[in-house]
Amino acid sequence: MVSDRTQGFARTLIIVLVAVLSVVAGYVLFVWFPGDLAELLGVVLVLATVGAGLQFGSRIAGSLYPTYNVAEVAVEGPITRDGGSSPLPSTPTTPGADDIVEQMERADEDDAVDALLVKLNTPGGAVVPSDDIRLAAERFDGVTVAYTTDTCASGGYWIASGCDELWAREGSVVGSIGVRSPRFTATGLLEKLGVEYKQFVAGEYKEAGSPFTELDEDEREYLQGITDEFYETFVETVAEGRDLDEDFVRDTEARVYLGSEAHDLGLVDDLGTRDDVEDRLATLLGTEPRVSTFEPRRGLGARLRGGASGVAYALGQGLADAVTPDDEVEVRAER
Template sequence: MPKEKSRWKTVITILIIFFIISWIISFIISSFFKIEGPSGNVALIPVKGIITAEGFQSFGVKGASSTEIIEFIEKADKSPSVKAILFEINSPGGGAVASKEIADAVKRANKTTYALIREVGASGGYWIASATDHIIANEFSITGSIGVIASYIEFAGLLERYNMTYQRLVAGKYKDMGSPLKHLPFDEREILQNKLNKLHESFIKEIATNRNMPVERIREISTGEFYFGSEALQLGLIDSLGDKETAKELIKQQLNLTKVEFAEYEKPKTLMEILTGVFSENFFLIGKGIGSALTEQKAVNRIEIIT
């Protein structure tokens, strides 16, 4: 037993030393070998995963950070060598604030902007695409889904079943509105629904403005339904069908360029991020299914609004 304990102590010590050395190397690389910017005449900015302000990350899978993407847009817009910006979108949406922040930054750009929707560019992802000058999608890309959702799991019935009580102490009638520990009263449901309706209406007006279409027309198709690229083209939600090569040829033709070279704007992963991703993925595979219900739960007493 003493030998086994000693062996485990040695392993743990080695792991700690390894992580410390990795962190130091990562810090040195990021401090002294910063990349000034990619080369090419068309900026390629990816918008991948869940859209949040800082970039949602779970088990090594990083989402789209509005902070990073806006920084890339501003850098590309200031670069004299960049003639256009192409957003490669593969996102189901995310936070309303983060989506609007990126869409607003796209509209502020002085360069011609394009969106290429890959597998999915829905909800907040489509919001961003709509802010560009031209949208390209595959005929089977998932687009649209112009709607807002807010949901949570209510535990009030479960508490009652096990004779547990939620002791409510608030200063302000609606301070715990949407708490999953109590039943949702009619007045609170009405308030929340009204707020979702307001956000949805703003979403509709933004899309109508961005696509230069009547608000009523956008309202008709803004049921939250998703559309394939071929359907979106008929509805006026996108401009053409195609892929990356299609986008390349379109940019070359519209901007009278002899050639198009993409400059990929993507934050390079540090050594620690790579290692964290590897370990996270492995731990996820080991525990897959055990904690799946808890993976994306952020707060037990809050409703998350997603576009």
């Protein structure tokens, strides 16, 4: 087995060799070959080529001599299929469920990865995207440890039930094992505006839940039945994945608990910091954990859109802070 020192030397050698080749290639292509007309531009292009070469060399070295044995995948913010993208500037979004599943599957296919570390800081979200992420964690062929920093609620806890262990901080918010199906009605507004809503439908319950019609008792029972079915699936999934009694899970009544109480109830396996989680991974793996953060693969267009969204959000937030008096700032907590 090749030692870590030998692997480190080999990685450095590969990067240096690729960098030297990049310098030579850049000089030949952009300085020597074009002649005097492009010398200034050539220098710039040489530097760009060297940078690209170093990045390429690092990837080659990393694939041949990986420096990690643990892949970390983050689930942060509301859980949606596409990451909650919006045409309007808002809080920069995190990857959607499909991207997170892709990261987990890529980690599973990576021969260097022996463990999956799932970082959870989410109030929950859509049912099916949450279950897709849970299934990806469950399919991972190796150790899977989830840990939460601030919040692991609802869909976040659904995901955690697919992991071998769940860690939390004493002050983390954990639980909310329940389902909600929000509905709003705009019938009063339409009446005030003098607008009459008409819709031609086929099927008795096609309009059930429409915000432009009153909800009758049959429709209420129908929609509540769907919500109840989701809830039963949630309870069964958590009970099986976390080795808990179904009646106990139901008795939580979708409450949230601080990490210390969640640990006492068995909703969390252990309490600790990120360092404590890595110590646990060392015990499970029998070797020092070396963590690499896996991120979604995005094309240039997606990266540019993400960067523009972040800039727009920062600009809007800065303007809001500038015009909002200190005594009018609200502190809001979301579950």
